Amino acid sequence: MKAARIDDELMRNTEDAMTTNETSGRQSRRLKGVRSQPLTLRLLSHWQACAALFIVCAGLLGTGSYYMLVYQRTKLTCNNVFWPFASASLRLYCAQQQAEKNTLEDLFAAIGLVDVLGKNHPLRAAINPQIEEWSDRALDLAEKAFHEGKLKRAISFANRIPDRTAAHKVVQSRIKRWKEIWAEGEGIYKKAEDTLQQENWRQAFSIMVGLLKVDNRYWSQTQYEAMNKRILQAQKDEKVLAKAKDLIRSGGLDNLSEALGLARDLGPESVFHKSAKGTIERIAQRLMQVAETALQRRDLTTALDASQLIPRETKLGQRSKDFVDLAYASASSWSGTASGLQDAITEVRKIEASSPLYNQAQSLALKWEGQLASLRQQQELAQARVNDSYPNSVADSIPDSILSWEEPIVRDNRVSRQASADQSLLDRADSLSLNGDRKSLGEAIQLAQRIVPGRPFYEDAQARVADWEFQLQQLDNPRFEEFPETLAPEPDNSGKELWQEAQGYASQNSPGGLSAAVEVANRIGPNSPFRAQAEQSMASWSERILTIAQTQANSDLPKAIAIAQQIPALSPVYDVAQKQIRQWQNRS
Known part of the structure; x- marks a missing residue:
C-alpha cells in the first residue's frame, strides 16, 4: 500500500508538470504574436493613455503661446x-x-x-x-x-x-479763444497788481473782482485767490504801519522803539515796504532829536539809548554812530575839571572829517580848549589865595569848574546860595506854566533857562524846558502831524490845489473817484481856508460811496462789497461801511 501511494504521487507531479509546460508554451506563442504586430496597432491598443498625453501637450502649447x-x-x-x-x-x-x-x-x-x-x-x-x-x-x-x-x-x-x-478743424478757433481769454485775465491781474503796488488795496480789490468773470480757472480761481491773499495781507500791513505812525505821534523813546520794530516787520514782500522805509527814516529823525535834546539836558543814558536805536542803514546811520562819541565827549566835559575837559577834547577829536558831525565836533573842541585854558588861569588864582578874605561877591564869580580848589567853607556857602536861587527860579517858572497859554509858557522857559550848566538844578530846569517847549508845539499845531518837518501849516495855495484836485476826482462820480477825492482832501492842512469845506465834502463823498454800494447789493453782492471797501478809514462812515460789509459777507 505504501508503494501504491508513491506511484499515485508521481503521477500527479507528472501531470502538473505537463500542464505547466503547456501554459508556458501558449504565453510564449502569444508574446511572439504581439511582437510581430505593427507599432500603430500596438499604440491603438493603449488609446486612453495616448489621448491624455495629447491633451496635456496641447494645453502646455496653448499656454506658452498665450x-x-x-x-x-x-x-x-x-x-x-x-x-x-x-x-x-x-x-x-x-x-x-x-x-x-x-x-x-x-x-x-x-x-x-x-x-x-x-x-x-x-x-x-x-x-x-x-x-x-x-x-x-x-x-x-x-x-x-x-x-x-x-x-x-x-x-x-x-x-x-x-x-x-475733425479735431484739427477747431484748433485755430480754440487757440484764438484761449489767447483772448488769457489776455483778459492777464490785463485785469496786472491792473490790480499795479494798483496794489501803489498801496491802494481797496481799489485793487475792486479791480480783482473782475477775475471771477474770466472763463479760465487759472485766472478766476488760482490767481484770484493769490491776489486776494495779497490784498488781505496788505490790509494787515496798512494797520501795522498806521499803528507805527500813531506811536510816532505819541513820542517817547519806548513808543519810537516799538514803532521802529513794526515798520521793520514790513519787509520787501509787503506792498507797504516803500512807505515803511520812509517811516523808518522819519523814526530815525525823531530818535536823533530825542538824543540831541537829552544830551542838551545832560541825560547821557537817554541820549545813548536813542542814538543807538537809529538803524545804521538810514541816512542818519553814520551820524548816530559818531553821535555816541560826541555824547561821551560831552559827558566828560560836564565835570568842569581840567582832566574832564582834556578827555572830552581827546574823544571828540576822534571824529573823522568825513563825518556829518565833524564841524560840530571841531567847534566843541575849540570851545573846550578855551574853557580849559580859562580854568587853568583861575586855578592859579585860587592857589594864590591865602585865606578867606575874599568877599562873597568875588567867591560867587569863581565858576564851578574850580570849586575843587576852593576852601570847603567858601564852596559850601556858594553852593547853598545857588541852590536856593535856582529853586526860587524853578518855583516861579512852575507857577507860570500852570496857566498853559503861550505867553506864560514862554516866560516859564525864559526863567528856567537862566539856570546855567554846572548849577545844582540845571538838569531839572532843562527837563522842564523840554516839556514846556513840547506844550508850546502842541498849541501851535493842535493836529500835530506825524513828523517834525510837517509841523508848519501848509500854505493856503497848496490847500487850494489839493481842493481842486479832490473836486476833480469827485466829479467822476464813481466809487474809485470819490474814494480818491476823500484821500486827497484829507491832505489839506488844518490852517487852510479850504479845510472846513473839505471835511464836509469828505463826509458827503463817503456817504455817496456807501449809497452806491447799497444799491449794487440788490443785484451783485460781491461788487457791492468791493465798492464799500473803497471807503477810506478816515471817513466818518467807515465804521458803518465795515458793519455793512460783514453783513453782506455773511449773506454770500
Missing part, C-alpha cells in the same frame, strides 16, 4: 523694438498701449507710431478711427492745460493735431 503673445509683446517688444523693421500690427498694438497712459506726450507718440504707415495700407481702416479718438482726447487735454495756466503747452500740443482729423 504667454509669448501677450506678456512678451508688452514687456519686451514695445520697449525694445527696432521700429524700421516693425510690423504694422505691432505698431498698432504698441500705439494702443502708449495711448492708454492718456497724457499729451503719450497720445502724440501713439499717433506718430501709426501715422507713418501709408494712406492705402491695409490697416488704415483700423488706424484712422484710433487717430481721430486720440486727437479728440489730445484737444481735451490741451484745454485742461489751458485752465491750469499752461497756455504755451496747450497751444504747442494743439498745433500738433493731424490736419485730416
Whole structure:
C-alpha cells in the first residue's frame, strides 16, 4: 500500500508538470504574436493613455503661446523694438498701449507710431478711427492745460493735431479763444497788481473782482485767490504801519522803539515796504532829536539809548554812530575839571572829517580848549589865595569848574546860595506854566533857562524846558502831524490845489473817484481856508460811496462789497461801511 501511494504521487507531479509546460508554451506563442504586430496597432491598443498625453501637450502649447503673445509683446517688444523693421500690427498694438497712459506726450507718440504707415495700407481702416479718438482726447487735454495756466503747452500740443482729423478743424478757433481769454485775465491781474503796488488795496480789490468773470480757472480761481491773499495781507500791513505812525505821534523813546520794530516787520514782500522805509527814516529823525535834546539836558543814558536805536542803514546811520562819541565827549566835559575837559577834547577829536558831525565836533573842541585854558588861569588864582578874605561877591564869580580848589567853607556857602536861587527860579517858572497859554509858557522857559550848566538844578530846569517847549508845539499845531518837518501849516495855495484836485476826482462820480477825492482832501492842512469845506465834502463823498454800494447789493453782492471797501478809514462812515460789509459777507 505504501508503494501504491508513491506511484499515485508521481503521477500527479507528472501531470502538473505537463500542464505547466503547456501554459508556458501558449504565453510564449502569444508574446511572439504581439511582437510581430505593427507599432500603430500596438499604440491603438493603449488609446486612453495616448489621448491624455495629447491633451496635456496641447494645453502646455496653448499656454506658452498665450504667454509669448501677450506678456512678451508688452514687456519686451514695445520697449525694445527696432521700429524700421516693425510690423504694422505691432505698431498698432504698441500705439494702443502708449495711448492708454492718456497724457499729451503719450497720445502724440501713439499717433506718430501709426501715422507713418501709408494712406492705402491695409490697416488704415483700423488706424484712422484710433487717430481721430486720440486727437479728440489730445484737444481735451490741451484745454485742461489751458485752465491750469499752461497756455504755451496747450497751444504747442494743439498745433500738433493731424490736419485730416475733425479735431484739427477747431484748433485755430480754440487757440484764438484761449489767447483772448488769457489776455483778459492777464490785463485785469496786472491792473490790480499795479494798483496794489501803489498801496491802494481797496481799489485793487475792486479791480480783482473782475477775475471771477474770466472763463479760465487759472485766472478766476488760482490767481484770484493769490491776489486776494495779497490784498488781505496788505490790509494787515496798512494797520501795522498806521499803528507805527500813531506811536510816532505819541513820542517817547519806548513808543519810537516799538514803532521802529513794526515798520521793520514790513519787509520787501509787503506792498507797504516803500512807505515803511520812509517811516523808518522819519523814526530815525525823531530818535536823533530825542538824543540831541537829552544830551542838551545832560541825560547821557537817554541820549545813548536813542542814538543807538537809529538803524545804521538810514541816512542818519553814520551820524548816530559818531553821535555816541560826541555824547561821551560831552559827558566828560560836564565835570568842569581840567582832566574832564582834556578827555572830552581827546574823544571828540576822534571824529573823522568825513563825518556829518565833524564841524560840530571841531567847534566843541575849540570851545573846550578855551574853557580849559580859562580854568587853568583861575586855578592859579585860587592857589594864590591865602585865606578867606575874599568877599562873597568875588567867591560867587569863581565858576564851578574850580570849586575843587576852593576852601570847603567858601564852596559850601556858594553852593547853598545857588541852590536856593535856582529853586526860587524853578518855583516861579512852575507857577507860570500852570496857566498853559503861550505867553506864560514862554516866560516859564525864559526863567528856567537862566539856570546855567554846572548849577545844582540845571538838569531839572532843562527837563522842564523840554516839556514846556513840547506844550508850546502842541498849541501851535493842535493836529500835530506825524513828523517834525510837517509841523508848519501848509500854505493856503497848496490847500487850494489839493481842493481842486479832490473836486476833480469827485466829479467822476464813481466809487474809485470819490474814494480818491476823500484821500486827497484829507491832505489839506488844518490852517487852510479850504479845510472846513473839505471835511464836509469828505463826509458827503463817503456817504455817496456807501449809497452806491447799497444799491449794487440788490443785484451783485460781491461788487457791492468791493465798492464799500473803497471807503477810506478816515471817513466818518467807515465804521458803518465795515458793519455793512460783514453783513453782506455773511449773506454770500
